[in-house]
Amino acid sequence: MRTLTRSHKARYARRHAVDFFMSALCMLAAGIGLVLLGLILWMLLSRGLAGLSLTVFTNSMASPDANGGLANAIVGSLIQVGIGTLFGAPLGMAIGIYLSEVGKKGRIASAVRFVNDILLSAPSVLIGLFVYQIAVAPFGGFSAIAGSIALALLAMPIVARTTEDILRLVPDAYRDGAIALGSRENQVIRKVVLPAAFGGILTGVLLAVARIAGETAPLIFTSLGNSNWSTDVTRPMASLPIAIYRYAGSPYPEWVSLAWTGALIITVGVLLLNILSRLSHALIAGRHAS
Amino acid sequence: MMSSVYSTRAGAGLASAINDRGSRVSTPTEDALARKPGIHLGDTVFRTVLYASAGVVVVSLFAILLIMFLGGRQAFETFGLEFIWSTQWNPVKDLYGALPAITGTLITSMIALVIAWPIGFGIAFFLTETCPRPLRSPLGVAVELLAAIPSIVYGMWGFFVLAPFMATYIQPWLTETFAFLPPIGDSFFWFAAPPIGVGLMTASLILAIMILPFIAATTRDVLITTPQLLKDGAYALGATRWETLTGAVIPAVRGSLFGAVFLGLGRALGETMAVVFVIGNATRMPDSLLAPSASIASVVANNFPESEPGSIKLAVLLALGFILFVVSFGVLAVARLLLRQERMS
Numbered sequence: 084m085r086t087l088t089r090s091h092k093a094r095y096a097r098r099h100a101v102d103f104f105m106s107a108l109c110m111l112a113a114g115i116g117l118v119l120l121g122l123i124l125w126m127l128l129s130r131g132l133a134g135l136s137l138t139v140f141t142n143s144m145a146s147p148d149a150n151g152g153l154a155n156a157i158v159g160s161l162i163q164v165g166i167g168t169l170f171g172a173p174l175g176m177a178i179g180i181y182l183s184e185v186g187k188k189g190r191i192a193s194a195v196r197f198v199n200d201i202l203l204s205a206p207s208v209l210i211g212l213f214v215y216q217i218a219v220a221p222f223g224g225f226s227a228i229a230g231s232i233a234l235a236l237l238a239m240p241i242v243a244r245t246t247e248d249i250l251r252l253v254p255d256a257y258r259d260g261a262i263a264l265g266s267r268e269n270q271v272i273r274k275v276v277l278p279a280a281f282g283g284i285l286t287g288v289l290l291a292v293a294r295i296a297g298e299t300a301p302l303i304f305t306s307l308g309n310s311n312w313s314t315d316v317t318r319p320m321a322s323l324p325i326a327i328y329r330y331a332g333s334p335y336p337e338w339v340s341l342a343w344t345g346a347l348i349i350t351v352g353v354l355l356l357n358i359l360s361r362l363s364h365a366l367i368a369g370r371h372a373s
Numbered sequence: 374m375m376s377s378v379y380s381t382r383a384g385a386g387l388a389s390a391i392n393d394r395g396s397r398v399s400t401p402t403e404d405a406l407a408r409k410p411g412i413h414l415g416d417t418v419f420r421t422v423l424y425a426s427a428g429v430v431v432v433s434l435f436a437i438l439l440i441m442f443l444g445g446r447q448a449f450e451t452f453g454l455e456f457i458w459s460t461q462w463n464p465v466k467d468l469y470g471a472l473p474a475i476t477g478t479l480i481t482s483m484i485a486l487v488i489a490w491p492i493g494f495g496i497a498f499f500l501t502e503t504c505p506r507p508l509r510s511p512l513g514v515a516v517e518l519l520a521a522i523p524s525i526v527y528g529m530w531g532f533f534v535l536a537p538f539m540a541t542y543i544q545p546w547l548t549e550t551f552a553f554l555p556p557i558g559d560s561f562f563w564f565a566a567p568p569i570g571v572g573l574m575t576a577s578l579i580l581a582i583m584i585l586p587f588i589a590a591t592t593r594d595v596l597i598t599t600p601q602l603l604k605d606g607a608y609a610l611g612a613t614r615w616e617t618l619t620g621a622v623i624p625a626v627r628g629s630l631f632g633a634v635f636l637g638l639g640r641a642l643g644e645t646m647a648v649v650f651v652i653g654n655a656t657r658m659p660d661s662l663l664a665p666s667a668s669i670a671s672v673v674a675n676n677f678p679e680s681e682p683g684s685i686k687l688a689v690l691l692a693l694g695f696i697l698f699v700v701s702f703g704v705l706a707v708a709r710l711l712l713r714q715e716r717m718s
Contacts, residue, residue: 098613098616099613101613101615102613102614102615102616105615106498106499106502106503106614106615108495109494109495109496109498109499109503110495110499110503111495112491112492112493112494112495112496112499113495113496113499113500113504113512115492116492116493116496116516116585116586116589117512117515119582119585120519120582120585120586122534123522123526123527123530123582126530126533126534127526127530130533174426174429177422177423177425177426177427178423178426178427178429178430180423181423181424181426181427182427185420185423186427191427192427194431195427195430195431197706197709197713198430198431198434199430200705200709201434201702201705201706201709202430202433202434204636204639204640204701204705204708205434205437205643205698205701205702205705206642206643206644206645206670206697206698206701207643207645208643208645208670208673208674208694208697209437209441209643209694209697209698209701210437212441212444212673212690212691212694213436213437213440213441216440216441216444216691217436217440220682236433239429239430239433240430243430267413267415267416268416268419268420269415269416269418269419269420270415272419273419293521294521296523297522297523297524297525297526298523299523299524299525299645299646300645300646300670300674303674303677303678304677324523324525324646327525327529328525328646331528331529331532331533331650332532332650339533342529343529346523346525346526346529349523349525349526350522350523350526353521353522353523354518354521354522357517357518357521358518361514
């Protein structure tokens with residue numbers, strides 16, 4: 084009896100020692116991760132803020148000694164992300180509606196869902212090469228519209244995925260009620276299901292905007308970049324990520340400083356969009372719960 | 374077959390109700406119901422739009438594969454299937470092979486995964502089990518926000534901060550400490566290389582840091598969705614937190630956990646901007662883990678500006694893209710299948 088208790092005690096102590104040790108390791112992992120990522124953000128803030136001034140937003144890109152800014156790149160990014168969202172978001176919503184309301188668990192819908200998931204994580208550099216082949220090479224020139232197509236292709240699967248997830252949260256009672264009132268399928272979806280999920284779908288669109296705003300690789304092959312002010316969508320257009328890419332690798336300290344400032348602007352923008360979408364999501368979830 | 378669930382269900386219900394009452398007056402509702410189900414204009418247009426959009430997704434994926442293949446065909450025709458395992462890369466003589474880029478991609482992704490997975494898993498376990506409750510949600514959000522930072526920011530940080538640090542401190546130490554490792558053949562010397570900061574190891578580290586929040590966030594999602602009943606059962610038997618994890622949670626969600634890892638791998642394989650800054654962009658077979666090298670994505674992004682339309686070089690880049698797409702497709706498909714399995718059950 085006594086030996087049993089003693090061996091139990093030893094075993095108990097060993098098990099809890101293992102538990103403590105592993106938990107401590109995990110905490111250490113979390114610490115390492117947060118410190119590393121904190122270092123990156125700190126560097127971004129200190130170097131980015133150093134170069135931040137009004138001229139960044141008012142002047143276009145210029146030679147290193149000419150007090151240039153990033154105005155054309157910021158506007159170019161806004162235009163291309165805007166057009167990309169304009170095409171990609173509605174397409175993604177329609178796909179999400181199809182998956183949630185029409186295809187459901189059918190074989191075809193499962194295949195579409197699978198393909199959408201693959202596209203969602205496909206390397207963006209390949210999307211850029213693809214759009215180069217279909218929208219740049221045949222028309223003989225880089226253009227902002229080609230860049231927008233690439234961004235739309237990147238936004239589409241994100242919006243599709245979030246739309247489907249959100250529509251699934253709409254209680255079936257809503258649909259049943261609408262059907263009981265004699266609504267047609269398109270009325271049920273347009274007038275009952277979509278309004279109920281509107282906020283959530285908007286959240287998905289914001290997330291997609293945040294994602295494509297920071298994309299660099301696809302734009303190298305499509306809108307190319309432009310150091311002059313241009314809002315002509317049929318010609319090469321500047322964008323913030325491309326400007327950062329060009330300036331960060333340059334030998335001029337003025338340009339490197341601008342690259343840090345650009346990186347700070349884009350990171351703050353992306354994080355704000357993410358936080359905004361989270362807040363709206365939390366608000367909606369709260370409303371549904373009450 | 375095409376008639377919608379909604380219209381037939383609603384139609385049958387209402388029509389019979391009216392018949393039960395024996396009403397003979399033709400109402401607008403009745404008129405509407407008398408029309409054949411499934412050919413309502415609004416529904417037809419609506420469904421057509423939805424089907425067309427779903428078609429766009431499927432067509433896009435196959436179009437990407439096809440366009441890459443057609444564009445890269447010239448490379449396969451010129452160099453044969455040998456292109457895939459040929460190590461030559463000579464832009465002057467227009468002789469190209471894919472193996473250096475493939476090797477760089479695989480080595481960097483694997484090292485990144487080996488570093489990021491344990492740490493990411495640790496973060497996920499910490500966030501779901503041992504972290505003080507008030508901190509869980511904010512830290513979880515912080516991890517997800519970090520996963521949203523554009524990859525070019527990681528690349529810049531790697532170039533300006535990590536690469537000099539590696540050159541000054543880490544690389545000389547690695548070279549000295551692992552000098553005893555015997556070389557593989559006469560071409561691969563592990564950590565023997567001049568400490569210039571950029572190279573395979575620095576690229577791997579940047580990739581690891583970049584996919585770390587991503588792996589932590591997806592793993593956390595998997596751990597959080599484990600049924601509480603499972604954990605309660607283990608705790609009721611007297612299991613510690615760690616035993617609950619290894620004995621009850623992990624066996625239940627093993628597939629999803631691997632799915633999260635494969636998703637991270639898919640990210641690392643195709644990452645361009647974080648790598649292009651720090652890998653050194655030397656398209657040749659690496660002779661050590663510290664050597665400047667190149668990945669498929671970095672080769673494509675780096676050589677594209679010098680590739681004329683219709684040139685063999687552009688065809689080579691498209692062929693490389695095709696190879697990367699096929700590999701990513703495989704990895705992502707495995708990831709999705711693993712993740713779906715759990716979602717279904």
